[in-house]
Amino acid sequence: METPARRPTLRDVARRAGVSTMTVSRVLNGGENVRPALRRKVESAAAELDYRRNENARSIRPGQRSRLVGVIITNISNPYYAWVMSGIEGVIGRSGRRILVGISHSDVELEKELVRDMIGRQIEGLIVVPSDSGGAHLSPARLGIPVAIASRPLAGIEADTVMVDDVGGAFEGIKHVLDAGRRRVAFVGAGESVSTSVRRLAGYRLAHERAGVPVFDELIRRDANDVASAETAVRQLLALPEPPDAYFTATNRIAVGALRALQPVAGEDPPPLVSFDDFDLAGLMSYPLVIVDHDAPALGRTAAQMLLRRMDDPEPGPYVQVTLPSAVKRVTLKG
Amino acid sequence: METPARRPTLRDVARRAGVSTMTVSRVLNGGENVRPALRRKVESAAAELDYRRNENARSIRPGQRSRLVGVIITNISNPYYAWVMSGIEGVIGRSGRRILVGISHSDVELEKELVRDMIGRQIEGLIVVPSDSGGAHLSPARLGIPVAIASRPLAGIEADTVMVDDVGGAFEGIKHVLDAGRRRVAFVGAGESVSTSVRRLAGYRLAHERAGVPVFDELIRRDANDVASAETAVRQLLALPEPPDAYFTATNRIAVGALRALQPVAGEDPPPLVSFDDFDLAGLMSYPLVIVDHDAPALGRTAAQMLLRRMDDPEPGPYVQVTLPSAVKRVTLKG
């Protein structure tokens, strides 16, 4: 076993180079106003010791920025959020900042605790895919740092927000199957606490209203959150006396579950599936599909850009709300 | 515009509660040996100010732990790594620690920079899916903190390592199609720098050797890293004078690309596809598949557990190398 190996400090480097700590600090911060000879001495002393500045110590001085951004998402194992994260990381990483990541598992209490902890770690800004529609604990005014909200708008919170055109995308997708003559379109999504689902349901209703087609409550399932619960919900819809003649699924995970239930029993003219969000291999499925898609990495990139703008600019102006487009991307219905 | 809002400090709380900073510190650290009356005063002062301790300032004292773990992965948009991350997060989060995340994009220089930066931020431990097979910069002895390597073993590095039984899984999958009479099995994977691919190729060769079936170099493609490059490689294999009668793909992303090339031209008896890694909807594909699977979250969980053990135990003993099983999980070949 080696000894606990205290990490070298500024002072160690100074001692080794035979200069004051101030000179080392100057060299580390760009080396302005330091004689080249001294600078070289310091640089080689630092290299020999494998010295790495303690960023935490540095950042306790007021005015010093931590170069740390907090990102809280609800769920990392869902590929959709992984894509959002990828978009965030690209922008934040390129700005030379690091990411402190937290997973809320859609639990508001955990989300609050994550925020508090991150604030304690001196994040300069926060990007959140909120676990709920409420949330005064996410207010930038209260936290004292910029906040960008991704994916869902938050009631009564002043913060930059980016989301997807859920209503418009769902509307377009549903319209597609209504135009094709379908009259009993099922909605399979999550409950009222998931505001993307709420808005996609609004698009569903709107499309029916515009087309003058009645909505049947028995076809609306709001208890599907993942692959398994979606599969169950669709099986139950299939068992109705008068089953749906088309399906709308509010996320790609729900679409996967729905397909597991639908494909095995697909007959001559299977009820088409309208999926909000694309998924791998959608293009190879023999099952009739309408894919409503949007750009998940762009959601992350936009949130990150809004955050950086507000972090860098002391007078960034009023909060903005950006809605990214979502539209029917691919259709594999016959005819 | 509100004022820049200096965050409240220990001193602010002390002043408001009419006590010394020491008393506040004691209350914050559990409240042992503080008169209940004072403790309550401090607690309400802290609550009123919405005080949050500056963890960075706290952690500069020697002996104080940062409760921060670094995680570096090569790629976050690949669902496989998102699953690994999910496993890591579950274990680390439950231990009350936070995650500083870095994406190396398989770039060794960026990986080095990320490590250096994270060390500067006082991480207590590091989990890495390495971008390459080398890497003295990942040595725990050099870094002075525990390191857990996930997914690929690193030559000449003393560190806890967890990986998947690549050789065994590939062997079993290939054996399956050789037993079914296939004699020209293509290998589609990445190059020598991706050691999982290297080991899966070893399993491929071993299965051929054991079965006494020759390996044809023209059927081995090591230039597939993602969906698009895999699709291209398989198209070129299909154009060979004597095309393969089966395919092995080294990852699920490669499988998706291969399917895009194979399914549209599938005839009577399409060449079966052996995929290392499961993927969504594999169970619904009409294309003949052999799925070799392993537990990606378990890879992350195991790495995190190995790291925590070494972080908490000053004498954790010699480094361990854990190999998680991988086996044929599902077969949709006819007959």
Place this chain on the structure above:
DNA sequence: CTGAAAGCGCTTACAG
């Protein structure tokens, strides 16, 4: 049970 002093690793004025 409570607090004044010293110090963690670094940087910001301020002298020279």
Place this chain on the structure above:
DNA sequence: CTGAAAGCGCTTACAG
């Protein structure tokens, strides 16, 4: 160009 002093927000001994 260089460094001694003071201080960031916190905690660790040490007195009382």
